Amino acid sequence: MSGPLARLRGAADRAAEAVSVALLAAMFAAFVLQIVSRYLFDAPLGWTLELCLTTWLWLVFWTSAFVLGERDHVRFDVLYLSGGRRLRRAFALAAALAILAGFLASLPATLDYITFYRIKHSATLHIRLDWVFSVYGLFAVAMVVRYLVRSWRLVRGETTDEDAEAGA
Structure with a gap:
């Protein structure tokens, strides 16, 4: 790019x-x-x-x-690293789709919870709690976008971070 x-x-x-x-x-x-x-x-x-x-x-x-980035997060990759390139891509796609599905499924309840808190304020600073917790909504939406893009790239066969690290 x-x-x-x-x-x-x-x-x-x-x-x-x-x-x-x-x-x-x-x-x-x-x-x-x-x-x-x-x-x-x-x-x-x-x-x-x-x-x-x-x-x-x-x-x-x-x-x-x-x-x-993706490589900055904690990963449990013993099984993942034991496989070949195709198996790793399949694992990565399955993980990305599972994370995407989980965040998409939780998004309506998350946004409902955040908007519910517009009626409450923090104890000492008196900040509306929907503002305090809105960062989780941003996080959830960012994860949906990140794993949608990651899934798309994996389906298209683009090189993953793990492939680049392994020199593939």
């Missing part, structure tokens, strides 16, 4: 990484503020815990959806 599409993809990747960095920085700053407030001034701040939890939630799902 080259040209304008590659530049757009690179810019989107850098923006996703910048969001992850900002979330981690906000979480770390709240964590340090809580330590200083609690142990130096003996005045704990309740909102810092909630901010740490919320930024952690967003950091995990945002980064998993938009920053990490």
